[in-house]
Amino acid sequence: xxxxxxxxxxxxxxxxxxxxxxxxxxxxxxxxxxxxxxxxxxxxxxxxxxxxxxxxxxxxxxxxxxxxxxxxxxxxxxxxxxxxxxxxxxxxxxxxxxxxxxxxxxxxxxxxxxxxxxxxxxxxxxxxxxxxxxxxxxxxxxxxxxxxxxxxxxxxxxxxxxxxxxxxxxxxxxxx
Numbered sequence: 204x205x206x207x208x209x210x211x212x213x214x215x216x217x218x219x220x221x222x223x224x225x226x227x228x229x230x231x232x233x234x235x236x237x238x239x240x241x242x243x244x245x246x247x248x249x250x251x252x253x254x255x256x257x258x259x260x261x262x263x264x265x266x267x268x269x270x271x272x273x274x275x276x277x278x279x280x281x282x283x284x285x286x287x288x289x290x291x292x293x294x295x296x297x298x299x300x301x302x303x304x305x306x307x308x309x310x311x312x313x314x315x316x317x318x319x320x321x322x323x324x325x326x327x328x329x330x331x332x333x334x335x336x337x338x339x340x341x342x343x344x345x346x347x348x349x350x351x352x353x354x355x356x357x358x359x360x361x362x363x364x365x366x367x368x369x370x371x372x373x374x375x376x377x378x379x
Contacts, residue, residue: 213231213234214228214231215228215229215230215233215234216228216234218328218336219334219336220332220334220356225332227328227331227332227334232321233321233324233328235248236318236324237325237337239267239289239318239322240272240322240326240337241336242272244270247266248266248267249264249267250264250266250314250318251263252313252314254313255313256309261296262295263293263296263310264293264294265291265292265293265314265372266294267291268374269288269289269290270288270289270290272285272287272288273286274342276346276347278347278349278350281362282363282364283339283362283363284365284367285364285367286367287318287368287369288369288371289318289368289369289371290371290372291370292372292373293310293372293374296375310372311370314370314372315369315370318368319367319368326364326366330359330360331360333357333359339359339362339364340355
């Protein structure tokens with residue numbers, strides 16, 4: 204409860220393994236990336252990072268315009284590759300020269316690396332807690348029934364889940 208504002212504050216998302224609370228709560232940032240992993244983020248999902256450009260920290264704000272995800276299941280290797288194609292709009296960039304190809308590509312690569320790392324962090328937490336909030340078990344049960352086992356939570360925790368993120372900046376600025 205925020206005493207000054209007299210309103211409730213979200214602490215994050217509680218994780219469940221089956222019907223049991225795991226005791227772990229994702230913080231708001233981790234919760235946001237979990238929603239992106241689920242492809243359930245709001246229409247105006249914003250990603251903000253402090254990026255290093257020429258040895259200087261620069262704040263960059265972007266909006267997710269489009270996200271496409273595809274899961275590739277390898278039953279023999281017990282591996283799931285999650286391909287994400289994310290289109291971003293850069294809304295705020297305090298430095299000039301975003302129109303330069305070198306700066307543009309640097310920002311695109313930095314966003315790709317940072318989102319990849321944030322996705323990996325959330326997936327590791329979900330697997331540690333045996334919490335399949337992404338619905339991978341339902342997908343596998345429907346499309347790969349031989350791969351699905353009754354003790355799905357244990358199987359989920361032992362899978363190799365690898366996110367692969369491809370970021371494309373499709374436009375810059377607030378004018379469309």
